[in-house]
Amino acid sequence: MSLKEIRKVLPDADEARLLRNYRLGENVSLLSKAISINFFENIYRHPTLKKYDFISHLNTLEKRIILNLGSSPEPMSIKTLAKHVGAKQKSMHYPLKCLQQKNMVELHGGEYDKRETLVSLTPAARKMDDDYNAASIVAEYDIFGSISDEDIDELNNVLKQARTLLEKHFPLPENE
Numbered sequence: 001m002s003l004k005e006i007r008k009v010l011p012d013a014d015e016a017r018l019l020r021n022y023r024l025g026e027n028v029s030l031l032s033k034a035i036s037i038n039f040f041e042n043i044y045r046h047p048t049l050k051k052y053d054f055i056s057h058l059n060t061l062e063k064r065i066i067l068n069l070g071s072s073p074e075p076m077s078i079k080t081l082a083k084h085v086g087a088k089q090k091s092m093h094y095p096l097k098c099l100q101q102k103n104m105v106e107l108h109g110g111e112y113d114k115r116e117t118l119v120s121l122t123p124a125a126r127k128m129d130d131d132y133n134a135a136s137i138v139a140e141y142d143i144f145g146s147i148s149d150e151d152i153d154e155l156n157n158v159l160k161q162a163r164t165l166l167e168k169h170f171p172l173p174e175n176e
Helices: 003-009 015-045 053-057 060-070 078-085 089-101 123-144 149-169
Strands: 105-109 117-121
Touching (some): 089 105, 117 123
């Protein structure tokens, strides 16, 4: 939405504040795209992460599956995993089968409900994910090392304020 279109919706808004909020929205949008596309999709190219080339051969949904399973100590149902990665449950079958063929995930029946399929990382994939996460921390430190402590603190404070405002208007679900 352009600034001109926003003025039509908010004709009585203070011009300076409208422009400031518009620029903030643009910057947040650009930052969000940069983080999701450039950082998470390309960080594996950092020299520290070169040996973790496995991640470059995965599509975006497969990467999200691996990252979500890696952050959970317990197996997840396909329904829960689909919700976490932002996909429909029906679209999970193919990427899970591909990851299973690559020996990265295991599929097994639920403990209480055999109709439910649980997904977990294989031990080898869990080790790879843990090693990758440790190496990515080193890469992040290297990438952001040139930013001063004061700038990082200031950015963190601004992001906390933004998160508080967003959560006030768009509360997270109970289980998040």
